[in-house]
Amino acid sequence: MPSVLVSTEIVIGTLLVVALVVLAATYLRRRYIAKGQPLTLCGFRTGGNGNGRWHLGLMRLADNALEWYTLGGVSLRPKRRWLRQSLLLDAPRLLPPEDALALLPDAFGVSCTDRLDSFELALQGPDYTAVRSWQEAAPPGYNVNVA
Incomplete structure (x- = not known):
């Protein structure tokens, strides 16, 4: 049971990191385009x-x-x-x-x-x-x- 919990935490953590990277890339792209x-x-x-x-x-x-x-x-x-x-x-x-x-x-x-x-x-x-x-x-x- 603990291995399932750890796997779930890794998946959720990875999804959060990906979401933050996408948001940061979108923000930085917009700032760069605006100049x-x-x-x-x-x-x-x-x-x-x-x-x-x-x-x-x-x-x-x-x-x-x-x-x-x-x-x-x-x-x-x-x-x-x-x-x-x-x-x-x-x-x-x-x-x-x-x-x-x-x-x-x-x-x-x-x-x-x-x-x-x-x-x-x-x-x-x-x-x-x-x-x-x-x-x-x-x-x-x-x-x-x-x-």
Whole structure:
């Protein structure tokens, strides 16, 4: 009987250690991805036509590009990257209830194009405002004349 108790304790201890390692890795990945830049939860789907499945991820407004990272996983590189100069945002529209995301209540769908690529982002109201302001702002070093 004592050997069963010891085996159970080892299994439970191992599961706790694995859970702590996963939580620590997730936290450290998020901190590394942010790099001091604004980071927000965002939905993404390809095709901009309102069809397809939403994918949740993290969106970062970098200096010269909008970067989208998958929510899970261990990759430190963005899954998608769009340059500020070639990104066009359409007017936001409130997502209908059947298309809404559980983690993004009252999200807006924004159709976007990047050269020939069309896609859609799901953003909360303040996040959309931040992306729109970022996109319309003059990029550093591009014909900027500060007097």
